[in-house]
Amino acid sequence: MTGLDQLQYLSWLLYLFVFVAVLARTIRRPTPAHLDMTLFFGAIAILIVLSTVTAKLHVAPPPWVTALTGAAALSLGYLLLRLVRDFSDVPTLAMRATEVGLVVSVVGISFWPTPLPPTFALLLVAYMVAVIAYATLAFARLAARMPGVTRRRMQAAAAGSLCLTLALVVAGLGVGFSDFAGLWEELSAAVGLASGVCYFVAFAPPTWLRHAWQEPELRAFLAGAGSLSRLPDLRSIVHELERGAASALGAPAASIALWDPDTRRLHGYYPPTDPDVAAEQPDGEHVKDGENGEDGAWELDPAAHPVSALGFVNQRPTLVTDLLQMDPANAALFKKYNARTLISAPITASTRRVGLLLVYAPRAPVFANSDLELVQLLADQAAVILQSRALVNEAAHVAAREEAARLKEDFLSSAAHDLKTPLTGIVTQAQLLLRRHERDPAAPADAVGLNRLVEQSQRLRNLVVGLLDVSRLEHPGLVGARAEADLRTLVQEAVSHAALSGGKRVKLEVPPQPVLAEVDVQRFEQVLTNLVENALKYSPHDSRVIVRVWQADAEARLSVQDRGIGVPVEDQPLVFERFHRARNVDDRRFAGMGLGLYIARGIVEQHGGRIWLDSTPGAGSTFFVALPAVAPGSAETNAIEGMQVASA
Numbered sequence: 001m002t003g004l005d006q007l008q009y010l011s012w013l014l015y016l017f018v019f020v021a022v023l024a025r026t027i028r029r030p031t032p033a034h035l036d037m038t039l040f041f042g043a044i045a046i047l048i049v050l051s052t053v054t055a056k057l058h059v060a061p062p063p064w065v066t067a068l069t070g071a072a073a074l075s076l077g078y079l080l081l082r083l084v085r086d087f088s089d090v091p092t093l094a095m096r097a098t099e100v101g102l103v104v105s106v107v108g109i110s111f112w113p114t115p116l117p118p119t120f121a122l123l124l125v126a127y128m129v130a131v132i133a134y135a136t137l138a139f140a141r142l143a144a145r146m147p148g149v150t151r152r153r154m155q156a157a158a159a160g161s162l163c164l165t166l167a168l169v170v171a172g173l174g175v176g177f178s179d180f181a182g183l184w185e186e187l188s189a190a191v192g193l194a195s196g197v198c199y200f201v202a203f204a205p206p207t208w209l210r211h212a213w214q215e216p217e218l219r220a221f222l223a224g225a226g227s228l229s230r231l232p233d234l235r236s237i238v239h240e241l242e243r244g245a246a247s248a249l250g251a252p253a254a255s256i257a258l259w260d261p262d263t264r265r266l267h268g269y270y271p272p273t274d275p276d277v278a279a280e281q282p283d284g285e286h287v288k289d290g291e292n293g294e295d296g297a298w299e300l301d302p303a304a305h306p307v308s309a310l311g312f313v314n315q316r317p318t319l320v321t322d323l324l325q326m327d328p329a330n331a332a333l334f335k336k337y338n339a340r341t342l343i344s345a346p347i348t349a350s351t352r353r354v355g356l357l358l359v360y361a362p363r364a365p366v367f368a369n370s371d372l373e374l375v376q377l378l379a380d381q382a383a384v385i386l387q388s389r390a391l392v393n394e395a396a397h398v399a400a401r402e403e404a405a406r407l408k409e410d411f412l413s414s415a416a417h418d419l420k421t422p423l424t425g426i427v428t429q430a431q432l433l434l435r436r437h438e439r440d441p442a443a444p445a446d447a448v449g450l451n452r453l454v455e456q457s458q459r460l461r462n463l464v465v466g467l468l469d470v471s472r473l474e475h476p477g478l479v480g481a482r483a484e485a486d487l488r489t490l491v492q493e494a495v496s497h498a499a500l501s502g503g504k505r506v507k508l509e510v511p512p513q514p515v516l517a518e519v520d521v522q523r524f525e526q527v528l529t530n531l532v533e534n535a536l537k538y539s540p541h542d543s544r545v546i547v548r549v550w551q552a553d554a555e556a557r558l559s560v561q562d563r564g565i566g567v568p569v570e571d572q573p574l575v576f577e578r579f580h581r582a583r584n585v586d587d588r589r590f591a592g593m594g595l596g597l598y599i600a601r602g603i604v605e606q607h608g609g610r611i612w613l614d615s616t617p618g619a620g621s622t623f624f625v626a627l628p629a630v631a632p633g634s635a636e637t638n639a640i641e642g643m644q645v646a647s648a
Contacts, residue, residue, distance in 0.1 A: 007186075007189040007190065007193055008189045008192070010193060011189065011192045011193035011195075011196045012048045012052070014193070014196035014197065014200060015041065015044045015045065015048060015196045015199075016045055016048060017200070018041050018196070018199060018200045018203065018204050019038070019041035019042055019044065019045040021204040022034065022037040022038050022041055022203060022204055023038050023041075023042070025037075025204075026038045031321060031364055031365075032086065033083075033086035033087075033363065033364055033365040034365075036079065036082045036083050036085075036086055037083065037203050037204075039079050039082075040076070040079040040080060040082075040083055041199075041203075043072040043073075043075050043076055043079055044072075044076065046068065046069070046072040047069060047072050047073055050065055050068065050069050050072075051069065066109075067106075067109060067110045070106070070109040070110075071106045071109070071110075073128070074102060074105045074106055074109070074124065074127075074128065075102060075106075076128065076132070076164070077098065077102075077127070077128045077130075077131030077132045077135065078098050078099065078102045078131065080131070080132055080135045080161060080164075081094070081095065081098055081131060081134070081135050081138075083135070083157075083203070084135050084138045084139060084142075086363055086364075086365050087139075087142055087150075087154065087363050087365055087366070088138065088142045088362070088363070090138065094134065098131050101127050101131070105124055105127060108120065108124075109124070125168055125169075128168050129165055129168050129169060132161055132164055132165045132168065133161075133165050135161050136158050136161035136162050136165060137158075139154050139155075139157040139158035139161055140154075140155075140158040142154045143155045143157075143158060145252075146250060146252065146366075147217075147246065147247045147250055147251070147252070148213070148214065148217045148246075148247045148248060148249065148250035148251075149210060149213045149214055149217075149249065149250030150250030150251070150361075150366050151250065152213050152250075153201070153202050153203075153205065153250070154202070156198045156199075156201040156202035157198070157199070157202035157203070159194075159198040160194075160195045160196075160197075160198030160199040160201075160202055161195075163191045163192070163194040163195035163198060164191075164192075164195045166187075166191045167188050167191045167192050167195060170187045170188045170191065205368075207368075207370045210368060210370060211370070211374075213250075214248055214249070214250075214374060217244070217247045217248040217250075218248045218374070218377075218378075220244070220247075221244035221245070221247070221248050221378070221381070222381065224240070224244070225244075225381055225384075225385055228240050228241065228385050228389075230392075234386075234389060235269060237385065237386070237389055238256045238258070238268075238269070239269075241256055241357075241378075241382045241385065242254040242255055242256055244378070245357060245359055245375070245378045245382075246359060248374065248378060249343070249359050249366075249367070249371055249374065249375060249378075250366060251343075251359045251360060251361045251366055251367075252337075252338070252360065252361060252362065253337045253338075253339070253359075253360045254357065254358060254359040254360065255268045255269075255270075255337070255357075255358050255360070256268060256347070256355055256356070256357055256358070256382065257298075257299075257300055257312075257355050257356045257358065258354065258355040258386075259312070259353050259354060259355050259356075263299075264301075264302075264303060265299045265300060265301050265302070266299060266300040266301075266302060266309060266312060266355060266356055267297065267298075267299050268297070268298050268299070268300075268358075269297055269298070270297075270298065270336060298333050298336075300312075300330065300333075300356075304329070306327045306329055306330055307320050307323070307326045307327040307342075308320070308323065308327050308330055308333075308334075308342055308344070308358065309344075309356065310344070311344035311345055311346050311356055311357075311358075312344075312346050312353070312355070312356040315346045315348065315353075316345075316346070316376075317343070317344065317345040317346075317372040317373075317375055317376045317379075318342075318343070318344050318345075318372075319341075319342075319343045319367060319371075319372060320341065320342045320343075320344075321340075321341050321364040322340065322341075323339055323340055323341065323342050324340060334360070337360040338360075338362050339360035339361065339362065340361070340362055340363065340364070341360070341361045341362070341363060341364045341366065341367060342358055342359070342360055342361075343358075343359045343361075343367050343371055343372065343375050344356055344357060344358045344359070344375070345357050345372075345375045345376040345378070345379035346379060347379045347380075347382050347383045347386065348379075348380075348383055349383045349384075349386070349387040354382075354383050354386055354387070355386070356379075357375060357378060357379040357382055359375060426453060426457060429449050429452050429453045430453060432446075432449060433446055433449050433450070433453070478523065478602060478603065478606060479520045479523050479603060479606040479607060480520045480522075480523070481520065482518040482519055482520050482607070483518065483519070483520075483521065484516055484517075484518055484630055485516070485517065485518075485519050485521055485524075486514045486515060486516055487515045487516075487517060487549045487556055487558055487627075488510040488511075488514065488515055488549050490519075490521065490524060490525060490528060491508060491510065491528060491547055491549055491558060492508065492510075493525065494525050494528035494529050494532060495508060495532060495547060505536060505541075505543070505544050505545055506532060506536075506544070506545045506546075506547060507544050507545065507546045507547070508547050508548075508549075509546060509547070509548045509549070510548070510549045510550075511549065511550055511551070513551075515549050515550065515551045515556045515557075515629070516556065516629060516630035517556040517607075517627040517628065517629055517630055518607075518628075518630060519607060519627065520603075520607070523603045524603065524607070526599070526600075526603065527600045527603050527604060527625065528558075530596040530597070530599070530600050531560040531600065531623050531625075532545065532547065532560055533596075534560075534562075534596060534597070534623075535560050535561070535562035535564065535621075535623075536562075538562065538564035538565050538585075538621075539562040539563050539564030539565075539620065540563065540564070543562065543563040543564070544563075545560065545561065545562050546559075546560075546561040546562075547559070547560050547561075548561070551629055552626075553629075554628065554629050555609075555626045555627065555628065555629055556626070556627045556628070556629040556630075557624065557625065557626045557627075558624075558625050559622055559623065559624045559625070560622065560623045561620065561621075561622040562620050562621055562622075563619070563620040564620050564621065565584055565585075565617070565618065566584075566615045566616050566617040566618050566619055566620055566621055567582050567584075567613065567615040567617065567621055568582055568583055568584055568617050569617070570583075571583060571584075572613055572615060575597055575613055576597050576598055576600075576601040576611070576613075577594075577598060578594065578595055578598040579594045579595065579598075580594050580598075581594040584617065604625055604627070607627055607628075608627070608628050609625060609626050609627035609628065610625075610626050611623065611624065611625050611626075612624050
């Protein structure tokens with residue numbers, strides 16, 4: 001036996017092995033795709049058996065054997081195109097043209113006397129080459145679109161079809177150039193063996209090979225799983241899990257439906273890359289858009305026992321090969337994913353049902369029986385990730401509740417302390433005035449006591465108003481109608497206000513020209529008063545507070561500078577938060593609830609401005625406010641140089 005014979009027999013044995021493998025699979029699960037594979041490799045098996053038998057018997061084959069052999073050979077292109085159709089769409093015109101060509105070719109070899117004329121034989125070879133080349137291109141295009149395992153299978157199918165095309169071309173060359181018959185036979189045997197190997201890999205891959213293909217995607221999925229629970233929201237985690245599952249199984253899409261025990265339904269979302277989700281309002285009960293305030297939501301009702309939810313109901317992985325026929329109630333959902341086949345697995349954490357992992361494909365051959373084990377592995381990993389996220393959320397909620405309880409306690413303590421002081425003064429002074437009146441009803445009124453009573457009442461009123469302002473800040477209505485105002489005038493009025501007991505310590509630096517801005521005068525005076533009062537309160541009684549006003553480009557700015565206790569670095573980002581007080585503030589010396597700067601920030605921001613702090617602990621603080629200016633002014637440096645110094 002020559003080396004050429006050994007090569008030829010090896011390729012024949014490989015094709016026969018593939019035929020037996022796909023035949024056994026068809027018997028176990030007679031799907032249209034498995035039947036087409038059996039027909040394709042069966043036609044090749046017929047060619048091998050008939051040619052081998054006639055060669056071993058050394059007899060001329062009868063006419064029917066010749067006709068059957070020719071029909072089997074001519075049908076290869078058509079049967080290969082049917083295999084393409086099992087994985088993707090094939091234009092109807094292409095299928096009809098191939099069928100017509102097959103019928104004409106079979107009729108021609110059946111009634112044409114042998115041997116066939118070289119011209120007709122070359123035409124038959126050209127027909128087969130054209131059809132198989134078209135199938136090769138279709139497999140290659142499909143491989144470019146599909147991920148993971150399916151891409152590798154389609155690449156192998158394209159390579160096998162290319163080798164089969166080359167074998168036919170070599171056969172045609174053998175007819176036209178018979179002087180090189182030995183060379184053509186060797187080339188034909190080599191490409192035939194390569195074609196058999198590629199088809200074996202594409203249509204009957206062993207489990208170990210499929211797992212080897214899946215390993216990179218699975219490894220990448222598991223490697224990134226640890227960080228998924230730290231994504232910003234649950235929907236982002238779900239989309240990443242869906243993408244990883246689809247890649248690992250070589251499917252176009254996957255989705256995760258989470259179980260809601262309140263509604264007793266499975267809820268999922270379309271992938272963010274779906275361009276139709278935001279614009280389209282699906283019809284039907286089971287596909288809803290904009291549910292729970294988010295676009296692209298869908299749901300399944302396991303109580304209705306849809307086929308798509310069997311994996312969740314039965315708690316085991318399930319393969320469904322004809323979705324539209326077996327689960328018409330959810331047809332709108334499957335059309336969104338271009339899915340005719342579904343493989344699913346329950347997502348379960350211990351005994352708690354979390355949801356369902358669904359992987360979609362347009363054709364059944366994309367999946368294999370071994371994929372049921374893999375999809376369950378992915379579902380188990382998804383359960384771990386989702387459970388971890390649930391624990392993270394629970395920990396965050398506990399921390400938030402603890403922080404809210406702490407803030408509530410701090411607020412109640414601070415509010416009670418701050419409200420108690422003026423209330424005590426009011427009650428004490430009122431009791432004193434009452435006793436004096438009882439002792440001497442005709443005595444003149446105590447003006448000093450009444451003034452103190454009014455002062456403490458105003459202080460109490462200001463505390464209550466501050467609390468009301470905090471609640472109003474949740475809405476943009478705290479700032480009312482605005483009018484054009486000169487910040488120089490507002491600052492002078494705020495500094496000279498009678499409520500500022502330390503007003504003599506304030507130094508004003510304002511430019512000669514107006515600094516105009518559109519403000520709610522009453523609210524902006526509230527900001528100025530708060531900043532100046534804070535500067536006086538937190539600085540030594542013999543130090544001065546400097547208030548500056550200037551215009552920098554398109555902004556009207558002011559600053560309040562003191563030489564007080566300053567703000568620790570770690571507290572500076574938080575000074576504008578409500579109820580926050582710096583850690584170096586002694587509540588016995590500096591009363592307050594930590595609301596003034598929070599309210600000031602809200603008022604400034606509702607004016608379209610900004611407020612910030614520059615502070616050095618122990619050396620003082622400077623608070624800056626910037627508002628949109630009404631009219632452009634001079635540069636900042638020139639404005640500051642031309643300031644007039646005035647004392648209040």
